[in-house]
Amino acid sequence: MFDQQARLERVLARHPDARVVEALPGRPALVRRDEILVAGQDAGAAEDLVRRWHDSRQDEHGVTRLRLRAPAKVDVCELSALLTKGGRLSVAPNHLVLGQPMWWSGPADLPRPAAPLPAPAQAVPPRRDVTVAILDTGLSPHPWYAEADWYREQRDEVAEVLDADLDFALDAQAGHGTFIGGVVLAQAPAARLRARRVIGGDGVGDELDVIRALRWLAAWGRADVVNISLGCHTYDDRPSPVLAQAVAALGRATVVVACAGNAATDRPFWPAAMKPVVAVGALDGDDRAWFSNHGWWVDACAQGVDVASTFVSFDGKRGPVQGIDPDLFQGYATWSGTSFAAPVVAGRIAGRAAADGVDAVTAADRVLDPGSHPALADLGVVVDSRKGTDCQRSMA
Template sequence: MFDQQAVLERVLARHRDAVVVEPVPGRPALIRRDQLLVAGHDAAAAEDLVRRWCDAREDGPGVARLRLRAKPDVCELAAELAGDGPHRRLAVAPNHLVHGQPLWWSGPADRPRPASPIPAPRPAADACRDVTVAILDTGLAPHPWFEGADWFGERSAEDADVLDADLDRAPDAQAGHGTFVAGVVLRHAPAARLLARRVLGGDGVGDELGVVRALARLAERDHADVVNLSLGCHTYDDRPSPVLSRAIAALGRRTVVVACAGNAASDRPFWPAALKSVIGVAALDGDDRAWFSNYGWWVDAAAPGVEVASSFVRYDGPRPPVDGADPDRFDGFATWSGTSFATPMVAGLIAGLAAAEDLAAVTAADRVLDQTRRPTRPDLGVIIRS
């Protein structure tokens, strides 16, 4: 894995409003400074309680953001507003950064590597129903596997996969992540209709606010049978963010949410994968846990996550050829490793089964994770190989 301190320094340099917090020694989290997120119905009450610090309130789908002045301790303030007991009074949280690349706590465990073309997934002629998979990630780039699909033509420009957002004439560290995840889903659910939403930048960093608002839009106007979240974070108190939890709950029981367990080789809960209502997916390397994969009581399933092959963007990066091979010239295909890519396999299997047998997504998920049909492992859950 990369030098984590160097990666962190790059994140903080690019995101000037980000700060590392560590209320519990050895358990850091990244948040946007001077911001509180509040579930919509609690926004007025929270604003009133913090009025001496509140500079502005910004309402939006599913969540309000309170911008603070006078530099209060955002974590202490969130804890005070939520309450110390097991039941929170208000749904309030710092605006945690979420990650979906080889950064610190999430995403792919290494760089993508060029791969030879892979045959395009072909939908079966006898699919019983349409299934929609929402992918909240870096967006989607054009690719032969889906350029002719109706759903690809319907995507908006704001959900395109941006390759060089910082304009440094080199692809961003996570360019193509969403396009890669989409290909993994299609390899296991060729008939799926994909709904891509960009919530991560090209550097693989987003925040809880963006994820919650994308989930709220799904709940309010776009139905998805399955939601794939190849992203996540640790929280400042190692408890689930009540704001994100409520956004996922608002999707309803018809929608299955699948999220990556993270790449810190740790059993520290990683959110939202550790939520009871979410299928948290670890990565396998052959028959064993991949060395980088998180694990723990909160993991529900494990799937192959090393050298996964999928669709990718096209670009020629700045690195020179080595022994006649160009290490960063991509012609639309790549291999990549990480829990980010074990996750869409599980999401795809659920969507594919739902489409093939006319099942509700929840029923299909129960079948895919059926412990009477598949082996299980402590701290990894159900072992899924195909």
């Protein structure tokens, strides 16, 4: 409990505009103070209704952020519930989202340096191009893909920030996006990755940036699969209607995969628990990883313990211990969390689409067919990362 509280205090110290809310006893959530999000078409009506507390308005990518005057001390959860009552408006607090594993009520697993891994190889030519979007901390250069045209097109805009607080230590979740990119490529070597940075190296972001990224992807229109290895619990345990609209805007041709979360609970974790999203839990061998969320809303599971993948290069301030430097990373690491089970599934879907020459939705149906694959109660269909499709690689 002390460790959990300490992690929460670090989050709140680094994000002073955040607060813990507990509209339902024993089911806390994190929100930005004095902010509500409104779907674009409802912005004018919502602004009129909150005018007495209104401070400013920001519109971007089909979502509006309304800031409220701090002295008014408005309960943004109560206000959102009032404005959405009866389905009148699409309004939600601006929930904080957190990358998994460093989630304040879950385990605090850290990456560990690992030996180099062979780059994934395409066994047969893909029958179609497939793009996987990764909403995360960004993407650092790596030998696996540094010279790929898709990476050169976005390199500067998606670069990971490794030490934002300048303490000469790798931020808690720096490298998270780069790690996930490697997991995807291990399953789909021919995939083109498109990164969008929505959380910082501390693993913390907010719903607004996720919505903006989803709306941008919808306008871009070229993502076959979207991997979201982050999320949140909401104040009312219901999906944010504003986020739900952003997911829907991607259209039926795009498959969204999200991690189920690391709080070892059956409490819905969003956006994974949304019906259009493939929610992925973590396995430890043949069993559920102790930290993995689970429940009726989880669709699939994959290995999430001691996963090996690509990582950033960084030498921290700690010295070697018995000849081993615990914070010297040279491009590879092992890590645990549902964050790293989700891209196994996303990558497998992308790999199947490329190999079979089918759209992502058809590929997802094949990968997640319960009639052809084993399934576990409250964890869904088992996706075995060791069992390749026609385009699979060999990877330790």
